[in-house]
Amino acid sequence: MMNLLVLQLLNGLQLGVLLFLIAAGLTLVFGIMDVVNLAHGVLYMVGAYFIATFAAMTGSFWWGLLLTVPAAIAVGLILELVVIRRLYDRSHLDQVLATFGLVMIANEAVKIVWGTSPLAVPMPELLSGSVPLMGPLQYPVYRIAIIASGLAMAGGLYLVINHTRIGMLLRAGATNRAMVSALGIDIGKLFAIVFTLGAVLACIAGALVAPILSVDTGMGESVLILTFVVVVIGGIGSIRGAFLGAILVAVVDTLGGVFGPILLRSVLDPSAAGQAGRMLAPMLIYILMAALLCVKPDGLFGGRG
Amino acid sequence: MSRLQVTNLCKSFGALKVTDDVSLDVAPGELHAIIGPNGAGKTTLVAQLSGEMRPDSGRITLDGRDITRMPMPQRVRMGLARSFQITQILPAFTVLENVALAVQARRGSSFRFFAPAAEDTGLNGAAMATLREAGLDDRAGVRASALSHGEHRRLELAIALATEPQVLLLDEPLAGVGGEEADAFVARLAAMKGRFTMLLIEHDMDAVFALADRVSVLVYGQIVASGPPDEVRSDPAVRTAYLGEEESA
Amino acid sequence: MTDAALTGTAGRPSAMSARVQVALVLFALFALFPPVVIALDDPFLILIGTRILAYAIAAMALDLILGFGAMVSFGHAAYLGFGAYAVAVLSSFGIHDIALQILAAMAVSALFALVTGAISLRTRGVYFIMITLAFGQMAFFFFTSLSAYGGDDGYALSQRSTLFGMDLLRSNTVFYYATLGLLMGLFALCHLIVRSRFGRVLTGLRENRTRMQAIGFPPFRYQLTAFVISGCLTSVAGVVLANQAQFVSPAFMSWHRSGELIVMVVLGGIGTLSGAIGGAVAALLLEEFLGAVTEHWRLYFGIFLVLMVLFSPRGITGLVQQIKGSRR
Incomplete structure (x- = not known):
């Protein structure tokens, strides 16, 4: 039981750091540019397809990962330049429609380019296998690597946001856009940088997760909604909120699936508990979101409405 | 007893005290004008009185009832209406519809789903009467967005009147209106005196001294003088703090 | 004072009846569609027609x-x-009457809309869109895990x-005409x-929220009521769709479907009702x-959407407002 808890906590943490990498970009785009971007989940999917392609081409996971980064930058820049840039001063409804169109395009384009059957990305030699954790418990090295690299990137992002000039601008922009333009900053350039940064982080998340998932067209979808919940819980525009929200959502989602039925068994008979648990578990994070919104409509760290 | 009473009202934005221990009252039927230089906190004061903004501390009562924490719509239903310095209308609605909606807010239920509101003679009759008072009856069928600025100001007033208020908060009703149109507007306000209790915020000094029973001067969030118009006009502190500034500006 | 001045609809009757005229056409x-289908001897078309009518109901309800109301619900x-599941669940208990099924669908929808709407309407803008989307997804996952009715795989009626x-x-x-009757009734x-008075308040809140509060309307209760009504009417379309397909599955409620509903409303012109009906027809025929x-x-549909937003001067929504503005 204890072992199971530790195992699921680690799984939750691993999902959490991935969610954070995706949500960080999304929350900045919402907060700074006030743009609804439904296509953000697509970037995560594209990242996974990139590494699948590049790893197969080069025969190395590491080269694949390395090549994914410039490809992600290119995708982010092109997307910003061609579509997103023109949506800044549009209504939310226009943004929803255009980025919904992008989702359709991307999902279909991926099918055309890579086919409909899922791809597999081989695990790098260095990180395969498991390490003993406590007692008989083993945990895959690769997942630990995801957690570590995700936390490292979160730390790096924290440093950038809190200790650099561009970070200062980002923080200012997320809470008060007028102020940033008053500072005489080239808003267009700042937006392009933010969007591309977000795109790269989402692509990297997709690339990192590729070896432990099958890479397919649906993968961006479920993650997009989870990321929305993270952003809503954390508060729009808040990196700190995105981090806490991501960990919270991931842990609740992971533990709920396993421990929900176990907990319910104490009040219901086993088969009913199993049934109710299976139905409740996927709804838990939404219930969590709803409960939080009742108390704090702006999310944990949201300053704006 | 005063109709509207404000006691020790305070509101800060960060370190800036926009409303600094303001106390004032408006007697039934009185027209109390508030003047002050730009940035004195006049609109912020109206926002707190109308319920758009919460004060940090202090107390607002309407007919002795504490309304400090009451939301705006509820205050309106108690008879406290306001007009906005920046015109707030429903641009896609006709002039008549703008006013009829205010009548509707006051009279009867808005949870009626079937009868067409445009054919509701009860609403339209009262709205037309208000439009006549504001001199807009001949524009009733025009889309509100098509009105001139002066007409917008009159519509703004008409909407406030249509909520059948006892107390009117008028936030610079003459903003941007000049010449004959302003004179006519002042005459309209003068005709309303006594029927409503009014708190008037206005930049046009001629209008203020022609209309007000009492004038208070707000400077940097504080009331620096209060009294009958003549007394305030000759107050040396006011002249330097406010009127002097205006003249030199 | 003339009646025209009293009712104050100068310039409006044409706009008003334009909505009705388009709908009547x-x-x-x-x-006239079924006779054509019979002439073409392609009975499958009639089911496509029914499907279009069902989505017309849903799009109109969303409109x-x-x-x-200017509420961008992404969870409809x-x-x-x-x-759809009201049909499946009730019929599995031997209740096949469509009136009862619609009633049950509406009751469940009203409850769900009331609770999720009350939470979503505490927020606005981007938050509102994301939260309605999240709640829509919650419902999706609920039915995905409903193994008694096939879970992911769905359930054949x-x-x-x-x-x-x-x-x-x-x-x-007959089913086609019954659906058409439903659509006409719900349009009316x-x-x-x-x-109505209520509709005016709703539209007023769209136009200027501050103004509406300043004349005494608390927005929340009116918007929530509209949200509940809209949810209930949309569920009617679900009852039809389940019967049309003889099958229900969580795919009915994927977030893509919510997006498609928005596309339908916008294609035909928002805030016109008849536009939503036309938009449903256009979107589904295009599909x-x-x-x-x-x-x-989907690739071409997506490209079409993006281009439409980018190359209309003020966006699709702006375009529609322009048209409406010039018409009045």
Whole structure:
């Protein structure tokens, strides 16, 4: 039981750091540019397809990962330049429609380019296998690597946001856009940088997760909604909120699936508990979101409405 | 007893005290004008009185009832209406519809789903009467967005009147209106005196001294003088703090 | 004072009846569709027609809050699902009457809309869109894990619903006309609602929220009421869809479906009701047409959407407002 808890906590943490990498970009785009971007989940999917392609081409996971980064930058820049840039001063409804169109395009384009059957990305030699954790418990090295690299990137992002000039601008922009333009900053350039940064982080998340998932067209979808919940819980525009929200959502989602039925068994008979648990578990994070919104409509760290 | 009473009202934005221990009252039927230089906190004061903004501390009562924490719509239903310095209308609605909606807010239920509101003679009759008072009856069928600025100001007033208020908060009703149109507007306000209790915020000094029973001067969030118009006009502190500034500006 | 001045609809009657006129033309075309199908001897078309009518109902219901209330709900497919599963669940208990099924669908939808709407409407803008989307997804996952009704795989219905105990709807043509009747009835209802006192308040809140509060309207209760009405009406479309397909599955309520509903409303022009009906027809015909030409129709549909937003001067929504503005 204890072992199971530790195992699921680690799984939750691993999902959490991935969610954070995706949500960080999304929350900045919402907060700074006030743009609804439904296509953000697509970037995560594209990242996974990139590494699948590049790893197969080069025969190395590491080269694949390395090549994914410039490809992600290119995708982010092109997307910003061609579509997103023109949506800044549009209504939310226009943004929803255009980025919904992008989702359709991307999902279909991926099918055309890579086919409909899922791809597999081989695990790098260095990180395969498991390490003993406590007692008989083993945990895959690769997942630990995801957690570590995700936390490292979160730390790096924290440093950038809190200790650099561009970070200062980002923080200012997320809470008060007028102020940033008053500072005489080239808003267009700042937006392009933010969007591309977000795109790269989402692509990297997709690339990192590729070896432990099958890479397919649906993968961006479920993650997009989870990321929305993270952003809503954390508060729009808040990196700190995105981090806490991501960990919270991931842990609740992971533990709920396993421990929900176990907990319910104490009040219901086993088969009913199993049934109710299976139905409740996927709804838990939404219930969590709803409960939080009742108390704090702006999310944990949201300053704006 | 005063109709509207404000006691020790305070509101800060960060370190800036926009409303600094303001106390004032408006007697039934009185027209109390508030003047002050730009940035004195006049609109912020109206926002707190109308319920758009919460004060940090202090107390607002309407007919002795504490309304400090009451939301705006509820205050309106108690008879406290306001007009906005920046015109707030429903641009896609006709002039008549703008006013009829205010009548509707006051009279009867808005949870009626079937009868067409445009054919509701009860609403339209009262709205037309208000439009006549504001001199807009001949524009009733025009889309509100098509009105001139002066007409917008009159519509703004008409909407406030249509909520059948006892107390009117008028936030610079003459903003941007000049010449004959302003004179006519002042005459309209003068005709309303006594029927409503009014708190008037206005930049046009001629209008203020022609209309007000009492004038208070707000400077940097504080009331620096209060009294009958003549007394305030000759107050040396006011002249330097406010009127002097205006003249030199 | 003349009556015209009293009712204050100068310049409006034409705009008002334009909505009705467009709708009447559409209804007439819908009514003429089955004979054409019989002439073409392609009975499958009638089911496609029914599907279009069902989505017209849903799009119109969404327009009530999207177009008239400016609430961008991205979770409306959930109500399609409630409607569809109301049919599945009730019929598995031997209740096949469509009236009862609609009633149950509406009851569940009203409850869901009331709770999720009350939470979502505490927020606005981007938050509102994301939260409605999240709640829609919550409903989706609920039905995905509902293993008694097939979970992910869905659930085949044994028979079409009955009407007052009679097996009238078994004929595809009768079912088509019954759906058309529903659409017409609900259009009349929505038309009345948007012109009523309540509809005025709803539209007023769209136009200027501050102004509405300053004349004494607390926005929340009116918006929530509209949200609930819209959810209930959308579920009716779900009841029809389940009967049309003889099958229900969580796919009815995927977030893509919610997006498609928004696309339908916007295609035909928001805030016009008849536009939503026309938009549903246009979107589904475009889908059928592209689908017949290429298996990658979504790609072209997506490109079409993006281009439409980018190259209309003020966006699709702006374009519609421009048209409406010049018409008045």
